[in-house]
Amino acid sequence: MNLALSRSMAVIERLAGEADGVPLMVLATELELPKSAAHRILADLIGLGYVHQDSVTERYRLSMKLVSITQRHLSRVPLVDLAQPFLTRLAERAGELARMSILDEDELIWIAKAQGSKHALRYDPDSGLTVPLYCTASGLALLSALDDESALARLREQGLGDSEQRGPQAPTTEAEFMALLAQARENNFAYTADTYENGISALAVPIVDSRGSALGVVNLVGPSLRFDRETALTHVADVQRAAQEISAALNTTL
Structure with missing residues (x-):
């Protein structure tokens, strides 16, 4: 290079x-x-x-030049347009932020979102960021579609980060992460609270193609005080439906 x-x-x-x-x-x-x-x-x-x-x-x-270039690129990515109606519906039903990330080579990137919260307290980060695999529901959801060996390889490639880059409940060892991954596989969804950021919770489901390969992730995000596990569980079916609909729409265009 x-x-x-x-x-x-x-x-x-x-x-x-x-x-x-x-x-x-x-x-x-x-x-x-x-x-x-x-x-x-x-x-x-x-x-x-x-x-x-x-x-x-x-x-x-x-x-802001990079932002301009990124937005121009994203506006021409067909998947964003395909996914937006499904994300908007999910956000409106849940009353929280719905986001989609896609796998770009070896990185998972947040590329689209829809805000459904009507509350003053809301979570609404920018798109275009790389998803930390070890401390996010999106990362767990993506890696849950892989076998343990492949998931660990992805995890080790990105690393566990440091204490200043994660929430207080983030896993600090591979063993802790693999325990969370096993739970995500068993549940067919990933839920995290205070792992990526303190006070933020998320529910995520992988987007998989017809062969079962992970393409990306759909997730709901909100303040932990409002979007606790019990509340998140009521939206699992909605998130799974959005992931399936996006997958079907994408497969139709390929």
Whole structure:
């Protein structure tokens, strides 16, 4: 792989989600780059319009160019248009956020959503994020469609993350994760509370094709105080139906 390209992508990924920006030395240190190389990469990315530097703090942050490109790409992905009516109906029935993620090579990406909550307290994150497999209902649902060996390989490839990147109930060992995975397989759905973010719960079901291969995941998400396990269980059939309908619609277009 081209070294300059891989370094540039590493900088972009590190800046993702940093609304206040990141200092040059932090970037250089964390990415194990010489300060001069980090500065040169940032200068190139600024020239291409992907990065801005704050004139006061001198911190670097991503511009909206990547967002624009992502939205333009997603608007042309047929699966998004196919899935939206089913997600909208699911969100309205449940009164919570319905989301869909698709498997892109080895990553699960949240690409579409519909907000059904009428409450002031709601959960509504951006699409386009990579799904952490080890600490989300979506990750459990996806891996539940695989055998243990394949699921562990996917888990190890992505890793377990650190304590600052997960909720207080997230599994911290492979054994804990595999126990949750076994439960998801037995139930034919995955439910998590306070694993991805503290105070957030989710219910998820995999989207599988006619051969049983996982294509993605449909899930419902809401505040744990409102979307507890008992409440989530009342929506299992709705989520499973949405996953089946999206799968059928996709198979029809292939």
